[in-house]
Structure formats: C-alpha cells, structure tokens
Amino acid sequence: MQYTAVVLAGKTPSEKDDLLEHTRTDRKALIRIQGKEMVRYVAEALVDSGRIDRLIVVGLSEDHLSDLGVDVPVTFVPNQGSLLANLVAAANELAETSRAVFSSSDIPLLSSEAVRDFVSRCEASDADVGYAIVERSVMESRFPESGRSFRSLRDGQYAGGDLSWINPEVITRNKDYIESFSSSRKSALRTAGTMGLGLALRYLFRRLTLEYAEKKADELFDCTCKAIISPFPEIGMDVDKVHQYDLVRSMLARSLA
Secondary structure, three states, X not given: OOEXXXXXXOOOOOOOOHHHHHHOOOOHHHOEEOOEEHHHHHHHHHHHOOOEEEEEEEOOOOOOOOOOOOOOOEEEEOOOOOHHHHHHHHHHHOOOOOOEEEEEOOOOOOOHHHHHHHHHHHHHHOOOEEEEEEEHHHHHHHOOOOOOOOEEEOOEEEEEEEEEEEOHHHHHOOHHHHHHHHHHOOOXXXXXXXXXXXXXXXXXXXXXXXHHHHHHHHHHHOOOEEEEEOOOXXXXXXXXXXXXXXXXXXXXXXXXX
C-alpha cells in the first residue's frame, strides 16, 4: 500500500535561534545544504521509498517553494502558528485516511530505505500511532558527534526519531493531550509527567519500560500506540544546532562528491 506523508515545516522560533542566524535563513525547512533545501531531501526520500503517493507540507506555501521536484501530488498548507494547530490542519487534510506518515522537515540524511523499513514495521504493528526511536549504540555508531540526547529506560537508551505513523482521528480527538505533550517534549521527565505519576516515577528511577509506556499511551489516547525501534539512525539525525548542521553538511558533501 501507499500512504500520504505529512511534512511538518512550520516551526517559527519565538526566541533567538543560533542555527537560523548562522545560515541566514528564517525557516529551518528552507536551510540549504549542498545547494538544496532540507525539506527537499526529506520529500525525495519519502517519495523514493515507493510507499508514499501524496505529500502535504504544513508550514510552507508555494511562495516559498514552487515545487519539490517529486512526481506525486503536493499540497501546501500555511503555517498555523503552533505544532498542535499544524497537526490539526494536517488531520483536516487527511479526511477518510486511516493512516499517514508524519515527518519533520529537518532530517536531510533520511533515506528511502529507512522510510520503507519504518512503514513496514508500522504496518506489521497495526498500531494507530507508531513513533520511531533509535537505540543509542545504533545512533552513535554512525553519528558519534551528533550531540543527540537519549532517554534512559529499563530496556535501554533511545533517541526520539522524526518519523511517526498516525491515524488522523487520534489527533482530532486528543487535542488537549497533544498540546501537553508538545509543550513538554524537550524534557523527558515532563513528558513522562503528562502521562501520569506512575510513569513519571518509573522513569525517574529507571524502571520505565517501552511496554509500560506504550500501555499508558494506549489508555490516554484511547488507541493503540507502538514504539518503532528503527535500525536506521538517520531517522534521528535532525538538524537543530549549528554543529549538527556542519556535521550533516560534511556528510552530504562526501556522499555527493
């Protein structure tokens, strides 16, 4: 099967952003690396996977990019001002769609193989929500200088990935929880706290397991949630900081040489 992919490209920083100042760009999605905007790398990987037959780009308009150079229909949705509003706008574009792939726009090393693997694992899980994570040794074996943060669970240490698999209905009926998660997503303990005291305590004392976190997410969102452990570390190699930009730029320069 093929699916619609949503590329979230609407983040507008509310405070000083060293990366945007360094690149002299006002939107992360439009930062150019080796002559091409980051969002184009992501769009190409999604479409080249063979699993995507439509793109929805939330946060940009045709004034920013006349096209993405891909051979599938592309819908541009203007920035709605917040992550939650952008997710809801995407869900509104996904009427009568049971599942869609969501991606950030700042993972230019994303490969078509990683997308295919992620979609296949999500299909096998039959989950309403699938969230990509990458184990620490996998991440650091390829990107030892990435500077990514990892969450310590009883099962191991994981970095969050930038691909998700979502039933759009889950977004529309869980707006309050999603807003809580989006406001606390940079803090593992605060994120755990939004899911209840029991989970927060388990995380604090390193007794939290993926299975327990999935179970609590199932209860809170009234759906089936699954952590998708990816063997492709590029899923977690987002470009948030200047040193990550320099690292990715160097890697792309070598791959394109």
